Amino acid sequence: MEKERTFVIIKPDAVQRGLIGKIITRFEEKGIKIVAMKLVSVSKELAENHYGIHKGKPFFDSTVKYITSSPVVAIILEGNNTIEMVRGMMGKTNPQKADMGTIRGDYGQFIGRNIIHGSDSSKNAKFEINLWFKPEEISDYTCINEKWLTE
DSSP, X not given: OOEEEEEEEEOHHHHHTTOHHHHHHHHHHHTOEXXXXXXXXXOHHHHHHHTXXXXXXXXXXXXXXXXXXXXXXXXXEXXXXXXXXXXXXXXXXXXXXXXXXXXXXXXXXXXXXXXXXXXXXXXXXXXXXXXXXXXXXXOOOOOTTHHHHOO
């Protein structure tokens, strides 16, 4: 199985509520490798580029205002089938419909404050990674546990 990378944002509500460590721990305990991570005060320009596909929709301005309201943690995760795995761990976009045991199901209450973002496709992961990180900010390394995670 080929490794893939995905992009995740731990959003302002999770940062303000002190959930960064709990969320990161879930990925690490699952065996997903962190290859880049930083705390970011998001500019309006970065937010508008990130959410550009939603420009013109009723929620665009409020989403940009929200994501720029407090620092976020931007992360690149790597592993086998990582995009699908991370999306499953996050749970449904609306925390009220997300299963308990998922990040949104356990920590979120409302769709407008849904704790976390994760890329929904390989194409979007590449776009988001390139938007948020410079190549030199991404580490390429082998974790000691990698040989024990897959057949």
